[in-house]
Amino acid sequence: xxxxxxxxxxxAVAALLAIVTLISLIDPNQFKPQLAEQVRKSTxxxxxxxxxxxxxxxxxxxxxxxxxALRNPAGFAEPDLVRFExxxxxxxxxxxxxxxxxxxxxxxxxxxLFIQTKADGSSNxxxxxxxxxxxASEPVVPATPAPTADSKPWxxxxxxxxxxxxxxxxxxxxxxxxxxxDRLDLDMGQLATxxxxxxxxxxxxxxxxxxxxxxxxxxxxLAQEVMASELKDLSLSGSLSDPSLRLDSFSIKGDRLALxxxxxLTLALKGTKGEGQQASxxxxxxxxxxxxxxxxxxxxxxxxxxxxxxxxxxxxxxxxMKLKLAGFARAExxxxxxxxxxxxxxxxxxLLSGDGTVQLGAVPAITFDLKGEKLDLDKWLAKSVPTTPAxxxxxxxxxxxxNTAASGNKAATGKSEALSTxxxxxxxxxxxxxxxxxxxxxxxxxGLDLGAVDLQVALAKGLLTLKxxxxxxxxxxINANGVLDARQQPATYKVHKQVAGVNIRPLxxxxxxxxxxxxxxxxxxxxxxxxxxxxxxRNGMQGKVTLKLSDGAxxxxxxxxxxxxxxxTLTGKGAEQVKEARKTDFSALTASFQIAAGVARSNDIQLFxxxxxxxxxxxxxxxxxxxxxxxxxxxxxxxxxxxxxxxDELKEITIPVRIGGHWQAPSYQLDVKALLSNNKLLEDKxxxxxxxxxxxxxxxxxxxxAVKGVADQLLKGLF
Numbered sequence: 001x002x003x004x005x006x007x008x009x010x011x012a013v014a015a016l017l018a019i020v021t022l023i024s025l026i027d028p029n030q031f032k033p034q035l036a037e038q039v040r041k042s043t044x045x046x047x048x049x050x051x052x053x054x055x056x057x058x059x060x061x062x063x064x065x066x067x068x069a070l071r072n073p074a075g076f077a078e079p080d081l082v083r084f085e086x087x088x089x090x091x092x093x094x095x096x097x098x099x100x101x102x103x104x105x106x107x108x109x110x111x112x113l114f115i116q117t118k119a120d121g122s123s124n125x126x127x128x129x130x131x132x133x134x135x136a137s138e139p140v141v142p143a144t145p146a147p148t149a150d151s152k153p154w155x156x157x158x159x160x161x162x163x164x165x166x167x168x169x170x171x172x173x174x175x176x177x178x179x180x181x182d183r184l185d186l187d188m189g190q191l192a193t194x195x196x197x198x199x200x201x202x203x204x205x206x207x208x209x210x211x212x213x214x215x216x217x218x219x220x221x222l223a224q225e226v227m228a229s230e231l232k233d234l235s236l237s238g239s240l241s242d243p244s245l246r247l248d249s250f251s252i253k254g255d256r257l258a259l260x261x262x263x264x265l266t267l268a269l270k271g272t273k274g275e276g277q278q279a280s281x282x283x284x285x286x287x288x289x290x291x292x293x294x295x296x297x298x299x300x301x302x303x304x305x306x307x308x309x310x311x312x313x314x315x316x317x318x319x320x321m322k323l324k325l326a327g328f329a330r331a332e333x334x335x336x337x338x339x340x341x342x343x344x345x346x347x348x349x350x351l352l353s354g355d356g357t358v359q360l361g362a363v364p365a366i367t368f369d370l371k372g373e374k375l376d377l378d379k380w381l382a383k384s385v386p387t388t389p390a391x392x393x394x395x396x397x398x399x400x401x402x403n404t405a406a407s408g409n410k411a412a413t414g415k416s417e418a419l420s421t422x423x424x425x426x427x428x429x430x431x432x433x434x435x436x437x438x439x440x441x442x443x444x445x446x447g448l449d450l451g452a453v454d455l456q457v458a459l460a461k462g463l464l465t466l467k468x469x470x471x472x473x474x475x476x477x478i479n480a481n482g483v484l485d486a487r488q489q490p491a492t493y494k495v496h497k498q499v500a501g502v503n504i505r506p507l508x509x510x511x512x513x514x515x516x517x518x519x520x521x522x523x524x525x526x527x528x529x530x531x532x533x534x535x536x537x538r539n540g541m542q543g544k545v546t547l548k549l550s551d552g553a554x555x556x557x558x559x560x561x562x563x564x565x566x567x568x569t570l571t572g573k574g575a576e577q578v579k580e581a582r583k584t585d586f587s588a589l590t591a592s593f594q595i596a597a598g599v600a601r602s603n604d605i606q607l608f609x610x611x612x613x614x615x616x617x618x619x620x621x622x623x624x625x626x627x628x629x630x631x632x633x634x635x636x637x638x639x640x641x642x643x644x645x646x647x648d649e650l651k652e653i654t655i656p657v658r659i660g661g662h663w664q665a666p667s668y669q670l671d672v673k674a675l676l677s678n679n680k681l682l683e684d685k686x687x688x689x690x691x692x693x694x695x696x697x698x699x700x701x702x703x704x705x706a707v708k709g710v711a712d713q714l715l716k717g718l719f
Contacts, residue, residue, distance in 0.1 A: 046071040084111035113168035181205035214238035230258040247271035283311035302329040317380040336360035368436035419534035426486035434459035447510040476502030494528040519552020538622035539598040
């Protein structure tokens with residue numbers, strides 16, 4: 001046993017001595033021409049080695065070299081594609097005995113990589129990789145610096161290359177952009193066609209204000225045609241940040257990527273948006289999809305897309321939201337056309353589905369056709385603000401009373417809160433063209449519940465057209481169309497809205513916080529104007545509004561009660577106090593309003609009620625929201641309606657009722673002065689009573705012409 005050990009030890013020592021002797025006899029610098037030639041054949045580039053080649057014995061046998069550069073073709077901004085200060089390469093021992101230099105992994109430290117794409121599209125990477133199969137058929141150029149004539153030529157092969165702590169600059173002259181890498185680590189196997197080569201990458205740097213830290217790995221199989229190359233087992237992750245956006249983490253994974261083949265991709269990211277330390281939006285995105293790019297690179301397709309996002313922040317309509325997107329996409333790259341199909345989009349409980357297209361260009365053109373069952377915009381547009389009981393009581397609309405001196409400061413003073421004069425920014429309307437349709441089973445907006453909603457819009461170069469809007473609301477139907485022209489500042493608009501067969505009171509309660517009217521009828525609105533600020537909408541609007549109601553009531557005013565008050569005034573007796581609701585029923589109410597200069601005027605208001613006929617005129621100012629209307633009430637023949645027999649006594653007498661105050665708290669009062677001065681019947685009766693009184697007072701002198709003239713003058717002055 002001892003002899004065997006000694007024999008093996010002797011063999012090992014002999015082999016070591018042989019290797020040491022071989023290394024001592026081999027000058028590695030003689031490999032420079034072969035290395036340069038091998039690189040030239042593989043890449044077509046010149047390899048410059050200014051430093052010496054030396055043997056390395058630890059941690060493995062190998063070679064080290066310094067100051068090496070791989071040249072760029074002429075005409076590029078930097079002379080070198082890659083340069084490094086120091087490099088090391090491991091060497092296989094046994095092949096050295098057969099004059100074969102098999103270099104394993106080459107490590108380049110302190111390297112600098114420069115990649116440039118010029119304005120004509122040419123790159124210093126073009127033609128860098130050549131077909132290894134073709135090269136293998138070519139004879140290796142023999143080594144020339146052999147010391148003797150009978151020396152065998154050396155054969156050299158390279159297995160892999162690694163860049164450690166390198167830097168890089170990627171420059172694209174076509175777009176004027178550049179990418180700077182402060183640190184680049186790249187580990188790449190032997191670049192040979194038809195073989196899977198592992199690649200590991202880590203990069204940290206910036207592009208303008210965007211900072212990034214990325215790492216990843218994959219396997220690449222090069223083909224003779226570069227675009228026929230493939231990737232598999234792709235895994236890329238890292239972080240991105242700029243002053244307003246930060247991706248704390250992201251990852252992309254793909255099973256296999258090749259032109260013309262479907263690939264399975266997995267995405268995940270997490271980040272925040274906001275200036276400084278204040279994040280206005282934070283969230284995460286996860287999803288899977290399948291993708292394919294055809295071999296001609298003219299068609300890209302996405303299939304089985306399923307993305308899920310969780311968002312939170314003050315920039316959202318609600319503090320937290322969950323979004324989902326599923327569907328298919330097809331991009332015709334040569335036509336810059338993207339087609340979206342079988343889309344399903346959800347935001348919490350809201351769900352939409354449909355199709356669409358996007359035509360890219362200087363002004364993108366978007367078409368869509370979306371449908372949904374239920375959408376509650378109030379939950380998205382309104383921020384919930386706690387309301388105290390005192391505030392709720394204070395904000396509640398006041399009902400009409402005979403005297404509103406104490407109905408609240410807003411009503412008493414006729415003042416409204418200051419309206420904004422700021423015009424909205426409509427610049428986004430000029431940045432795209434749009435043509436689409438949205439259909440909803442139900443829609444809740446500003447407290448209104450709409451059904452069977454059909455919205456069709458078009459947008460072209462800042463001109464927004466509401467082609468069709470129809471919906472059911474409050475038991476009736478609404479139809480509208482209009483135009484918003486954002487091509488000028490301030491913007492102009494024109495709207496035509498028709499409402500048929502609706503219950504008016506819930507609409508007023510919801511939209512105007514008023515319950516003055518009830519009934520079922522029609523409303524026709526045709527308005528136009530310039531300016532979209534709160535103040536401009538009221539002051540600059542002009543047009544016409546027509547109202548027709550049936551079987552309704554005026555709330556806050558009881559006309560029969562005011563008629564009894566008028567009777568008491570005329571007879572000098574107190575009106576009988578009857579507890580009745582402040583409400584006047586009517587069988588029909590019609591009116592038309594002309595809107596101009598911030599005022600809505602009407603001179604054809606008519607109300608038909610049991611025992612009553614009412615004609616009115618007046619105006620309301622849209623900015624202070626003040627009311628100034630005079631309603632002239634007449635008694636009809638029947639005494640069975642509101643008011644009874646007391647009303648019959650005032651037949652043929654016109655009773656004026658003035659409505660003033662504020663929209664939220666109108667005032668109603670009997671116009672006694674008009675009652676006494678504008679009724680011919682009352683005047684005739686009063687004149688007769690005055691003449692009778694004068695005759696009693698004057699006696700026989702009443703027939704005297706002089707006295708009679710004085711009496712006539714007195715009566716004229718009285719009436």
